[in-house]
Amino acid sequence: MLREGEIRIPSGCAISGIFSKSGKRISGEAIIKSIATMHDRSNGLGGGFAAYGIYPEYKDYYAFHIFYDGNISKRECEEFLERHFDIINLSKIPTRKTQGITDVPLIWRYFVTPLSTKLSDSQLDEKEFVARCVMKINTKIDGAYVFSSGKNMGVFKAVGYPEDVGEFYRLSEYEGYCWTAHGRYPTNTPGWWGGAHPFALLDYSVVHNGEISSYDANRRTIEMYGYKCTLQTDTEAITYIIDYLNRRIGLNLEEISSVVAAPFWQVIDRMPKEEKEKHTYLRNAFPSLLITGPFSILVGFDGGMMALNDRLKLRSMVVGEKDDMVYIASEECAIRVIEQNLDKVWSPQGGEAVIVTLNGGAK
Amino acid sequence: MGINFLYPEYEVIRNMDKCINCRVCERQCANEVHTYDEERKIMCSDDALCVNCHRCVSLCPTRALKIVKSDHTFKENANWSNRAITEIYKQSESGGVLLSSMGNPKDYPVYFDKILINASQVTNPSIDPLREPMETKVFLGSKPKKIERDKDGNLINNLSAGIELAMPIMFSAMSYGSISYNAHESLARAAKEVGILYNTGEGGLHKDFYQYGSNTIVQVASGRFGVHKDYLEAGAAIEIKMGQGAKPGIGGHLPGAKIVGDISKTRMVPKGSDAISPAPHHDIYSIEDLRQLVYSLKEATDYKKPVIVKIAAVHNVAAIASGIARSGADIIAIDGFRGGTGAAPTRIRDNVGIPIELALASVDQRLRDEGIRDNVSIVIGGSIRNSGDIIKAVALGADAVYIGTAALIALGCHLCRSCHTGKCNWGIATQRPELVKRLNPNVGYKRLVNLVRAWNHEIKEMMGGMGINSIESLKGNRLMLRGVGLNEKELQILGIKHAGE
Numbered sequence: 004m005l006r007e008g009e010i011r012i013p014s015g016c017a018i019s020g021i022f023s024k025s026g027k028r029i030s031g032e033a034i035i036k037s038i039a040t041m042h043d044r045s046n047g048l049g050g051g052f053a054a055y056g057i058y059p060e061y062k063d064y065y066a067f068h069i070f071y072d073g074n075i076s077k078r079e080c081e082e083f084l085e086r087h088f089d090i091i092n093l094s095k096i097p098t099r100k101t102q103g104i105t106d107v108p109l110i111w112r113y114f115v116t117p118l119s120t121k122l123s124d125s126q127l128d129e130k131e132f133v134a135r136c137v138m139k140i141n142t143k144i145d146g147a148y149v150f151s152s153g154k155n156m157g158v159f160k161a162v163g164y165p166e167d168v169g170e171f172y173r174l175s176e177y178e179g180y181c182w183t184a185h186g187r188y189p190t191n192t193p194g195w196w197g198g199a200h201p202f203a204l205l206d207y208s209v210v211h212n213g214e215i216s217s218y219d220a221n222r223r224t225i226e227m228y229g230y231k232c233t234l235q236t237d238t239e240a241i242t243y244i245i246d247y248l249n250r251r252i253g254l255n256l257e258e259i260s261s262v263v264a265a266p267f268w269q270v271i272d273r274m275p276k277e278e279k280e281k282h283t284y285l286r287n288a289f290p291s292l293l294i295t296g297p298f299s300i301l302v303g304f305d306g307g308m309m310a311l312n313d314r315l316k317l318r319s320m321v322v323g324e325k326d327d328m329v330y331i332a333s334e335e336c337a338i339r340v341i342e343q344n345l346d347k348v349w350s351p352q353g354g355e356a357v358i359v360t361l362n363g364g365a366k
Numbered sequence: 367m368g369i370n371f372l373y374p375e376y377e378v379i380r381n382m383d384k385c386i387n388c389r390v391c392e393r394q395c396a397n398e399v400h401t402y403d404e405e406r407k408i409m410c411s412d413d414a415l416c417v418n419c420h421r422c423v424s425l426c427p428t429r430a431l432k433i434v435k436s437d438h439t440f441k442e443n444a445n446w447s448n449r450a451i452t453e454i455y456k457q458s459e460s461g462g463v464l465l466s467s468m469g470n471p472k473d474y475p476v477y478f479d480k481i482l483i484n485a486s487q488v489t490n491p492s493i494d495p496l497r498e499p500m501e502t503k504v505f506l507g508s509k510p511k512k513i514e515r516d517k518d519g520n521l522i523n524n525l526s527a528g529i530e531l532a533m534p535i536m537f538s539a540m541s542y543g544s545i546s547y548n549a550h551e552s553l554a555r556a557a558k559e560v561g562i563l564y565n566t567g568e569g570g571l572h573k574d575f576y577q578y579g580s581n582t583i584v585q586v587a588s589g590r591f592g593v594h595k596d597y598l599e600a601g602a603a604i605e606i607k608m609g610q611g612a613k614p615g616i617g618g619h620l621p622g623a624k625i626v627g628d629i630s631k632t633r634m635v636p637k638g639s640d641a642i643s644p645a646p647h648h649d650i651y652s653i654e655d656l657r658q659l660v661y662s663l664k665e666a667t668d669y670k671k672p673v674i675v676k677i678a679a680v681h682n683v684a685a686i687a688s689g690i691a692r693s694g695a696d697i698i699a700i701d702g703f704r705g706g707t708g709a710a711p712t713r714i715r716d717n718v719g720i721p722i723e724l725a726l727a728s729v730d731q732r733l734r735d736e737g738i739r740d741n742v743s744i745v746i747g748g749s750i751r752n753s754g755d756i757i758k759a760v761a762l763g764a765d766a767v768y769i770g771t772a773a774l775i776a777l778g779c780h781l782c783r784s785c786h787t788g789k790c791n792w793g794i795a796t797q798r799p800e801l802v803k804r805l806n807p808n809v810g811y812k813r814l815v816n817l818v819r820a821w822n823h824e825i826k827e828m829m830g831g832m833g834i835n836s837i838e839s840l841k842g843n844r845l846m847l848r849g850v851g852l853n854e855k856e857l858q859i860l861g862i863k864h865a866g867e
């Protein structure tokens with residue numbers, strides 16, 4: 004059977020996110036409970052979480068989470084890391100034997116910072132250097148796969164139901180100000196863990212529910228900018244698009260949402276002059292990064308979270324607020340199960356970005 | 367008659383029971399096929415003069431006429447076809463180059479017909495264009511590599527001049543001279559009505575048509591006929607014609623007999639003298655020269671007009687396109703070997719160039735591999751026959767398509783491929799006033815509008831079926847295509863999978 008990446012596998016999904024605007028760190032228990040409520044939206048073939056603010060003691064270092072098929076790929080990858088990075092700390096990621104989580108690869112965590120000589124030789128800025136190293140490991144080192152590479156954040160994912168994945172990674176022992184979760188319903192067996200979500204690059208992580216019809220248009224465009232879509236999943240392409248538009252082009256998240264889930268021309272035509280010009284410009288300048296077909300995504304980033312639906316809202320997504328907490332999920336029940344008394348509940352419109360950030364800015 | 371007598375390829379069959387001797391056929395045929403035999407009181411026809419344009423058939427009030435392929439034949443020979451033999455007779459008589467019109471009719475593979483389109487089932491929904499917006503608007507031109515902001519942080523529009531199209535279709539270059547005034551008027555008015563562009567070809571722009579300037583592409587070809595400052599400024603875009611799919615590598619020749627009246631004035635060529643477009647532009651012998659012409663034209667028009675460079679699809683098209691994408695051009699137009707023409711040497715039309723599907727796929731991929739796909743838009747033609755071809759072209763990577771032959775067919779062309787004789791019975795490829803007036807631009811423009819609107823409806827239906835609600839998301843989306851009956855190499859060049867994969 005082909006591994007994910009060798010074939011493209013469409014999936015249905017559940018997503019959920021929790022965000023504390025005050026930066027209060029909460030354990031992983033709530034998010035597991037939330038995503039478990041939507042058990043039937045996944046089929047046991049993929050689950051995962053992204054957590055922000057979980058490594059305060061190493062917040063200045065890139066935290067690499069890496070899957071290895073075996074010790075040979077581990078050795079090769081570690082040699083690569085040593086050539087390019089100062090490794091501050093390395094360890095196995097603690098896990099717990101869990102029924103329902105099998106075929107476990109080696110899972111290691113490294114806190115690293117680029118070697119200054121290597122970085123200056125590369126003539127790249129630091130993030131670009133790190134991104135390229137990640138890309139290189141994932142495409143060139145057989146059996147090694149970096150699935151998390153941001154600072155003070157981490158992705159935890161596996162093949163299984165999301166609640167089992169949370170249990171497996173002992174997420175109740177981590178505390179973060181932002182959690183996102185994903186339960187996957189792929190139509191094929193993915194064959195390995197890399198295909199589970201969230202998908203992440205640097206500080207960006209994306210959980211996604213949908214199957215985008217623009218995939219190959221998006222993929223072929225983003226690959227032109229140096230990204231390599233090794234998994235052939237929508238989520239991977241969306242993550243790269245957001246990274247490209249935000250970090251490399253310099254669009255803010257609202258502008259990005261106007262690119263990827265652009266308003267229809269009939270809406271733009273009715274806008275006031277300045278808005279109309281802005282949206283016309285964005286659609287004209289970045290046409291191939293428009294995403295069509297159903298999606299609801301949660302984008303985690305340093306100090307914030309964005310939720311976005313496709314322009315027709317072909318996937319459900321609900322937002323709930325209580326005090327400084329913001330909850331976003333595929334279904335309202337996944338919010339109610341962890342917070343009964345919400346101040347406010349609503350469904351964002353198609354293409355309407357919901358962006359929440361820490362009150363005090365990024366941490 | 368002897369050795370040079372060629373039995374006519376087509377026979378005019380007249381049902382004498384139906385014929386009423388009204389002589390419409392006689393009046394309608396510029397080739398003088400039909401005559402009235404006063405003595406016998408019957409209509410006669412000389413099959414040898416018939417080009418099979420169906421004018422008489424279409425206008426016969428009693429439906430007494432039909433044209434059939436002759437069953438007269440040489441002794442069967444898989445190598446020496448009837449055509450091969452008759453062409454030798456013709457050439458040994460005349461000593462000349464064989465001339466033909468319209469696109470390559472030979473039996474080469476049509477890749478569009480070996481590609482199939484996807485549709486959504488279950489995992490994502492198809493979209494009903496009758497209920498939801500379905501967008502086909504396209505912007506052509508180069509895209510900015512970075513954004514700029516003003517002091518308040520607002521985005522600055524740093525896009526260079528481009529083209530906006532209501533749908534990814536344009537009328538391709540056909541000069542005033544090769545086609546009639548009425549044909550041009552029909553194209554111009556149709557382009558304006560539906561929000562697309564037509565193209566002057568290399569014959570200049572008649573003063574009556576300056577009013578359609580915002581829907582006009584003005585062409586600068588190797589003869590530079592009709593090119594002056596007002597002309598360049600009149601259009602929405604300027605096209606440098608380097609080549610044409612029907613006759614890559616050679617120029618053009620409008621005989622002096624056609625340089626009459628307004629055509630002489632519009633082309634800026636003296637009446638009666640031949641208008642010869644050289645094979646190359648004599649100021650462009652290399653890619654760096656092209657760059658100079660691109661910027662000369664931009665300077666002349668104050669950088670307000672995008673520049674299109676049109677080339678024929680030839681073997682090395684990907685590398686050539688890559689050079690053009692770095693030349694300052696905003697749009698590359700590629701014309702496939704099936705593209706039409708008003709006149710071309712038969713051997714060139716039938717043997718030179720490559721299929722547009724392969725040329726497009728390799729150009730799009732090459733520009734992406736080199737990271738310069740955003741520098742230019744790609745427009746392809748030669749030949750697009752229906753909306754299915756357009757969907758496939760866009761999914762292979764085209765931003766828009768040019769249609770020429772299809773537009774002429776909408777105007778009444780019956781593809782008799784005799785344009786070079788100048789006796790078009792349908793008033794399209796002729797300058798004879800009594801023939802030109804047969805094409806009523808009020809009717810012609812409406813037929814063109816109908817055609818592109820119908821195609822746009824079909825494009826929307828197919829996009830909706832794929833779950834795509836904006837044409838941008840179809841562009842280069844090769845996963846939406848599958849090949850049937852193609853070999854590995856063909857699939858690799860097209861960048862698509864085989865059906866079932």
